[in-house]
Amino acid sequence: MTSAPAPRPPLDTARLVAALDDHDGLRPEFLDETDSTNAVAADRAREGAPDGTLVVADHQRAGRGRLDRGWSVPPRAGLSFSLVLRPDLPPHGWPWLPLLTGLTVTRALVDLGYDARVKWPNDVLLPERKVAGILVERVATPTGPAAVLGIGLNVSIAEHELPVPTATSLLLARPDLESDRADLLAGIVRALRDRYDAWHGGDATATTSLAAEYAAACDTVGRAVRVSLPGGGDLTGRAVDVDASGMLVVETAGGVERVGAGDVVHVRPAPDTEVE
Numbered sequence: 001m002t003s004a005p006a007p008r009p010p011l012d013t014a015r016l017v018a019a020l021d022d023h024d025g026l027r028p029e030f031l032d033e034t035d036s037t038n039a040v041a042a043d044r045a046r047e048g049a050p051d052g053t054l055v056v057a058d059h060q061r062a063g064r065g066r067l068d069r070g071w072s073v074p075p076r077a078g079l080s081f082s083l084v085l086r087p088d089l090p091p092h093g094w095p096w097l098p099l100l101t102g103l104t105v106t107r108a109l110v111d112l113g114y115d116a117r118v119k120w121p122n123d124v125l126l127p128e129r130k131v132a133g134i135l136v137e138r139v140a141t142p143t144g145p146a147a148v149l150g151i152g153l154n155v156s157i158a159e160h161e162l163p164v165p166t167a168t169s170l171l172l173a174r175p176d177l178e179s180d181r182a183d184l185l186a187g188i189v190r191a192l193r194d195r196y197d198a199w200h201g202g203d204a205t206a207t208t209s210l211a212a213e214y215a216a217a218c219d220t221v222g223r224a225v226r227v228s229l230p231g232g233g234d235l236t237g238r239a240v241d242v243d244a245s246g247m248l249v250v251e252t253a254g255g256v257e258r259v260g261a262g263d264v265v266h267v268r269p270a271p272d273t274e275v276e
């Protein structure tokens with residue numbers, strides 16, 4: 001028998017605004033419900049919204065994953081938000097945005113006591129199942145390209161509500177930890193703003209140290225993996241590093257390969273479980 005979930009209050013927006021108050025450049029917009037915060041944020045960016053515009057929804061009717069996949073969470077059981085940035089980056093800097101976002105969410109959860117890990121490129125696992133997904137999109141706007149950093153975090157989803165068996169929530173992983181959604185969101189967004197500003201405003205060493213920090217936090221490094229390549233086909237081997245361009249370095253039978261985009265399955269020898 002499954003018990004009904006506890007009533008879920010709406011996001012405490014006053015608390016969130018107060019928590020962001022001294023953080024320059026974050027402009028939150030709250031929606032009770034929308035199809036996708038990434039779609040709204042992209043529209044705002046095209047309309048001229050400045051760097052730091054933050055779109056938050058208490059429920060997404062049609063949350064988006066990567067490659068036209070979906071993202072689904074019961075109303076008010078998670079966090080769904082998208083941050084508009086206007087990076088001034090060379091083309092090779094852009095692939096770092098999703099990695100930086102995944103690292104930041106992971107670190108924020110670890111700081112709160114969760115055993116979170118980042119799976120390349122940007123899934124957040126707790127510790128083996130997915131608690132957060134990230135969708136970073138580049139949007140053409142009249143004043144230059146904008147980045148929309150979309151984050152979905154499962155907060156109070158119960159076991160019987162999980163959209164897929166490979167998902168988990170903060171509540172399921174650590175029922176003993178309190179997780180107020182406004183505090184969580186404020187903490188993650190502030191950490192994201194800080195890390196992005198430091199990296200974006202830094203010199204070449206900022207990327208070198210980001211790469212080293214990412215590789216150290218990345219659960220994929222050291223594992224046997226199978227990577228579905230965007231152009232079709234698979235690559236199997238052992239992930240050994242994340243290089244200075246953010247690519248996953250995989251040792252295969254045929255030599256060392258670098259993967260810039262793809263879906264990684266962590267393959268474990270026993271028991272034979274796989275995390276998509």
Ligand code: BT5
Nearest residue numbers: 036038063064065066069071072081133134150151152167
């Ligand atoms: C992602 O895609 O993980 C990116 C998800 C990004 C969601 C945020 S919410 C705010 C913003 N607005 C949006 O519309 N999107 C962003 P991907 O790696 O393709 O994973 C998608 C797959 O994860 C699905 O095909 C399901 O298998 C699984 N999935 C769906 N909902 C999930 C959930 N709540 N928790 C864990 N896994 C889920």
